[in-house]
Amino acid sequence: MSIEAVVKTDNLSKTFAGAVQAVSALDLAVPRGAVYGLIGRNGAGKTTAIRMLMGLLRPTGGRAEVLGADLWRARRSHRERVSYVSQEQQVHAWMTLEELCCYCSLLYSEWDQTYAEKLAGRFGLALGRQVGLMSGGERRKAAILLALAARPEVLIMDEPAAGLDPVARRELVDALVDSLSGERGQTVLFSTHIISDLERVADYVGIMDRGRMVSSSPLEDLQSSTRRIQIVFQGDQVPEGFRLPGAVRFETSGPVYTAVVRLTTESDLDGLGERLNARVNTFPLGLEDIFIELFGPDEFTTEHTESTEGRSHE
């Protein structure tokens, strides 16, 4: 059984002038109804990938599709099924929020004014206020309100929680949960570096690193396949040359060996204690720890290049 991918990239690549490869051979597939969280360090290529999906940037290779079409050429009737919250809010600053709602209601045939007003109340936004006079956080909430009230089939958000305080982030999560609980299924793709929010709402997680997708799976698969393991050997030293298959990083201290391991199945560790004649403990890892363990500083000391994403905003 194949699952229909609503948001899809196929070998997607983008090289900017000066040969900066922001995205390389990216394969992404977001099934219908999924909430897909994209994480990666600054400069990993998340924004560039999202902008190509939205048809705002031409790829140098490969394809990007939303609901079966390339948004660069799609008709308006197709585009209106997709909402986008960009990193910079490009709303018309001189309009009031109410005027913006009116403007959007003309562009989106499924526009839900009652819902827009409900969200404004929930976010504490005054409809009569000019968007240009709002704070950065309020403008972001306004952009999210506009995106949700369009009742899109697909919602794509680039760092929606950036710059929001914890209370506002909780409001955002609740608005999203509420929107997802609706009758009509909704597919969501968002990038974030605030991992605790993602763990509440995402059912799929993709990890991008230097333009590539290095891991893409249901969140619980990632959680259950990555463990911290501790092996306490008898005696006072870890045996010379001991290596644990699947260990991503390890350290030893006296008789204690600790590592982060990626398992193919849970039973990989069965009987390990008996075989090694040692005491074995495993610990679950939260997503943030998984991310840091897999892509932490050691990985980046030599060849990490800063902020290719920054260039994509021009």
Added chain:
Amino acid sequence: MLHFQISPSSGVPVYRQVMDQVRYYVAGGQLKAGDRLPSIREMAGALHINPTTIVKAYNELQHGGDIEMKHGKGAFITEASEPRSRAEVETEFRRLCAALAASALQMGLGAERAAGILAEEIGRLGVGGKQ
């Protein structure tokens, strides 16, 4: 509505945490056969988590025979909320004990004393989970 609490960053899948809490309340007597669980929407709203996660937890609970989903009415605790095999129950309990065992070792408690404390705690809950 009973208080449910999850910890998204614990590394234990969230649907699993929801299932564990429902079972915990059943074991403790706060949820009884015939009681209705919060709707998926209520539960997702209260826990601030994706509704599909609640759907998954409820489906798994139904699969395990702990609850029954009646279309349009909601999810209810079943009469026989313990059709799971002895082996399954033991596997789950062992999983919980593994963390406790590690703590006991770290704190320098012997196996015997740790088992004693567990027995005392079971005693404190009383037979049938009543206080």
